[in-house]
Amino acid sequence: MTFINYAAREINCKIVFYGPGLCGKTTNLQYIYDRTNPSAKGKLISLATETDRTLFFDFLPLDLGTVRGFKTRFHLYTVPGQVFYDASRKLILKGVDGVVFVADSQEARMDANVESLRNLEKNLKEHGFDLATIPYVLQLNKRDLPTAVAVDELFRQLNFKGEPTFEACAPQGTGVFDTLKAVAKQVLMELRKK
Amino acid sequence: MSDFLLFDEEFHLIKDVISRLKTDAQAKVVFIVDKNGQQIAAQGDIESLDTTSLASLTAGNVAATDGLAKLIGEKEFPVLFHEGERDNVYIAIVGQRVILVVIFDEHSSLGLVRLRVRKATQDLEKIFDTIQKKVETEKDRKDLDSPFAEITDEDIDSLFRD
Numbered sequence: 636m637t638f639i640n641y642a643a644r645e646i647n648c649k650i651v652f653y654g655p656g657l658c659g660k661t662t663n664l665q666y667i668y669d670r671t672n673p674s675a676k677g678k679l680i681s682l683a684t685e686t687d688r689t690l691f692f693d694f695l696p697l698d699l700g701t702v703r704g705f706k707t708r709f710h711l712y713t714v715p716g717q718v719f720y721d722a723s724r725k726l727i728l729k730g731v732d733g734v735v736f737v738a739d740s741q742e743a744r745m746d747a748n749v750e751s752l753r754n755l756e757k758n759l760k761e762h763g764f765d766l767a768t769i770p771y772v773l774q775l776n777k778r779d780l781p782t783a784v785a786v787d788e789l790f791r792q793l794n795f796k797g798e799p800t801f802e803a804c805a806p807q808g809t810g811v812f813d814t815l816k817a818v819a820k821q822v823l824m825e826l827r828k829k
Numbered sequence: 830m831s832d833f834l835l836f837d838e839e840f841h842l843i844k845d846v847i848s849r850l851k852t853d854a855q856a857k858v859v860f861i862v863d864k865n866g867q868q869i870a871a872q873g874d875i876e877s878l879d880t881t882s883l884a885s886l887t888a889g890n891v892a893a894t895d896g897l898a899k900l901i902g903e904k905e906f907p908v909l910f911h912e913g914e915r916d917n918v919y920i921a922i923v924g925q926r927v928i929l930v931v932i933f934d935e936h937s938s939l940g941l942v943r944l945r946v947r948k949a950t951q952d953l954e955k956i957f958d959t960i961q962k963k964v965e966t967e968k969d970r971k972d973l974d975s976p977f978a979e980i981t982d983e984d985i986d987s988l989f990r991d
Binding site: 636637638639640641642643646647649677678680682691692694696699700702703704705707710722723726727729730812816819820823824826827 | 832833834835836837839840841863864865866867869879881882885886889892893895896976977978979980982984985987988989
């Protein structure tokens with residue numbers, strides 16, 4: 636649910652990074668945070684456990700600039716990836732405008748990817764959203780690992796509707812901004828339709 | 830799900846209500862957040878506060894508490910109160926849609942804040958009802974130009990240039 640503030644001439648959109656545990660959602664946000672001009676970003680908030688696993692969410696507000704006289708703000712959130720945090724995960728999807736699914740390319744995580752994607756679809760439905768129509772981008776992360784499955788295979792198993800798909804290596808930043816740009820573009824295009 | 834639109838007129842009405850509440854409750858800061866974590870308006874000493882983070886964490890807090898409420902068979906917990914050494918935070922849900930947050934210290938008291946919030950909540954509910962109605966009628970109005978109706982690929986690319 637986009638928040639258009641005519642009084643302050645601002646538009647606020649919410650993007651959620653989804654995916655299985657340890658797939659690199661937080662690392663995506665961390666990279667975006669590190670590489671963004673200080674004037675364009677707020678604080679990166681991480682509600683994490685002592686071992687740095689996301690407990691509730693990470694949050695990063697980004698000002699992307701002005702479009703047609705409106706300040707464009709994106710609020711980036713991650714969800715906790717671990718299976719047993721489903722109740723928290725569901726809460727974060729409330730009012731989402733666009734979703735990035737971060738898949739872990741390692742062979743051993745294929746089942747976890749598929750399970751998380753199904754979980755995303757189910758949780759979106761509970762909020763009245765449809766994965767088939769919501770702005771959505773797939774990121775194939777951890778491409779640098781030797782155990783990474785071939786891109787074709789990942790694409791076949793995880794690409795849901797021909798959504799834009801990016802290969803990434805989040806700690807080095809490969810594919811991170813391409814992913815963000817693709818989802819932001821879809822969200823803004825969606826506004827044009829309304 | 831329809832978007833949330835905030836127009837000048839209601840924005841000023843909201844500002845008036847929270848400004849009055851800040852004075853009446855002798856609070857330091859009063860702000861309003863939507864349930865998705867986006868700040869709608871703020872009044873008071875907000876220069877030293879990261880209001881964007883506050884808004885997001887408040888919404889997360891309310892969402893988690895809502896989840897808790899449902900687990901034990903409650904509809905919601907309409908009021909949350911956090912007591913600190915110096916500052917306290919009083920959170921009230923307005924019309925199940927938005928969240929009113931009052932930060933206060935020893936210059937005020939929980940009783941006073943609770944009393945004043947009750948009155949302000951009623952005023953705010955009316956304003957948000959009006960906004961809701963407006964959003965519903967404006968939706969069909971072709972003359973309300975969405976700022977994004979004519980957005981181009983070029984506009985979007987320009988956002989990512991640096």
